[in-house]
Amino acid sequence: MKISYQMSDTRPWTEKYRPGTVKEFRGSSKTVEKVLNWVKNWDNQKTDALLLHGEPGIGKTTLVGLVAEELGLEIFETNASDVRTKKALQSSLEQAVQQRSLTGRKKLILIDEVDGMSSRDRGGKSQISKIINKTKFPIIMTANDAYANGMQSIRRKSNVVQLKKVHTNSVNSRLKEIAEKEGLEYEKSAVKSIARRAGGDMRAALNDLQSLAEKHGEVTSDLVKELGYRDTEKDVFQALKLIFKTTNISTAKNAVDGVDENYDTLFEWIRENIPKEYKKKNDLAEAMDVMSKADVFKGRMVTRQNWSLLKYVYVLMSAGVSVSKEEKYRGFTRYSYPSKIKKMGRSKASRKKRKDISLKVGKKLHTSVSTATDLIPFLSILMEKEDWKENIVEHLDLTEDEIKFIKNF
Template identity: 35%
Template sequence: MGIPWVQKYKPKKLEEIVGNREVALAFGKWLRDRLSGRNVKPAALLHGPPGVGKTLTVEIAAQQFNLELVELNASDFRTKEAIERIAGGAAMQASLFGYTGKLIFLDEIDGITSEDRGGIPAVVELVKYSRFPVVLTANDPWDPSFRELRGLCEMFKYDRIRSTSIVAYLRQICKMEGITPEDEALKAIAEHAEGDVRAALNDLQMVAQGAKKLTKEMVMGLYYRTQQQSAFEVLRRLFSAKTAITAKMAMEGSLVDFDTLIKWINENIPYQYEDVEELSAAYDALSKADIYYARVKRSQNWDLFKYVIDFATAGVALAKRKPFKFVKYQFPKDILMLSATKEERTVKNEILSKIRERCHISRRRATIEYLPYLQLIFSENPEVGHRIAKELKLSKEAIDYLSGRAA
């Protein structure tokens, strides 16, 4: 498995960002003004659906302006002690390692819940008192609890990227990879990605890497094959490998993304290895792979990715001391749980989206204040429920969900 194309072809300048170029450049202007001390808002809030370039914009901007990117998580804002540590640390102390300053980055602030004792007020304090620019991202920034925070932020809206823009981008990648693509093949990938450039590029790499021509049949073949079959085959080849080379080859051509494969390997080591020393050696190798992978993502030094592959494949495979035996491989538990609830979550998301569009409210408010009453109405008064369903243009699955008839 080579370097992921999303990293290989990662834009180096804001003007190279696909689809949301103008808003990325506008963000760059805000950051330049903020760094030069001009009278602009102290923070920026980039909002929009996943895969449209929000995080990418922040990473590129940090590189362009030679800023140390300090990434904070929602979990950092849950206690008073953690808030003080951050406010007195990353947000106030000068940068090291030759950077001209810092860029404080908090991704997906809508992941901060009302149960977090620090919560949004802590983010507000961080924005007010940080020496450095603060950048936030969110899928949905319109929750009422974000009102004060929004007032402190310059807002940048990222839209889903049009299929035509994705097709043009994929065609450029094909040219650089020496691949001749059919128009219908690129259109199929773009439509399947639903505005997510990362997903489109990952799919292109899966189906076209090493090929000279890309056809629509190749693309549709990719989407019809199941990840389950591919994962099982990778595990069988990996655990049965007798040399480092054959172990590393087990991942070549896999249809499953690397992060998911690591979950499969982690889940199935105890099924394949029973000896304590085997288990210890295998998990030690996998932990080293995880450490290197975190370092790669943090530093963006993808030359280190080869060590991740070495530990995750050869390290795990060569831990065995006994002959390979066939076992029944298991789904990673977190993937299994997500799969079991995927259909229900899809229907629920449809309902919440319709409520938000019709009533102009946040997703959180739709979930707490509207959804429970709709379920009561649909189950107790189907006639009124029918009128509401017609007004919201709900699908049969959504009506069944609200009526309590969903399987």
């Protein structure tokens, strides 16, 4: 059997299809030009540093690498959120910004994720602004949140450039290109909806496409639905991303403002997803503590019919949760639909479906409807095996909808 290169290539597609040249980079060519020109003419710039900020997964880190490549510069890279202490940061960076490279090539210094530096180490950011004063080479910093706590000393010394989210059409065309290269069967509308639900986050889109490709070998609209509810619940996902990724109080607080969900639902969304994002014990404990306080206010508000308490509920579950972490978490997190709401939402339409299935099961097994209902979870497990599933479906004469219902039970 011929094993193709692609089959044996297990890299994540975000790596495999990381653009190799500036031309392949999707997004505002103006911004790309701006950054390129700033580095090119660094000797004559007003600032020695550039702060490139924008939402996660839109290519900030990638762009800096491409710019270095394009201009033939050697890149020196530190990830500020990985640097544990001021001292460690100082020693490596100070050398880097002052000493010529061994190869004699010019350097570009990348300080990635400056806004993610530990907030415990308060001096970190002012340390960086001091290092900017000493640099002999252009410094580019990246951040999700240029306005996070303590960022003003850095902002003041930098040319602040925002990278905009990748336009849905650009995400879409990139996904199609990759699908073609992978020889993947896809419905155009399905790829489009992956692009749409990514909300400008190219990395999220690539991850979604790859996960469907690997799981099912094709991309259809039905399968996209399986990914979750990000399309219809776009606002909520965006709010979650902001709350979890920022440490800035007002950013987090504003994130929940425009969300078209009631406070109870929003509460469930946040509670469900905190453990997905906050992996450190203390962060999780603190965030849950804040949520429990929000819950107390929520309860009092209802029992006392005192709706003025609502503002505390909102502030606690947005800003309160966002400042519960010591530092921001990097990378992509797939948020999920709250299981509690899923159960509630199911109730009406699905009660009927459940009853229909139970009737069918009950008839075949000669049991009462309620006993049959109790058997649905077991059916769900049995039907994970493909040949058993076929037999069961045939025996019980199940419809597509009913099969789906059992599968998701």
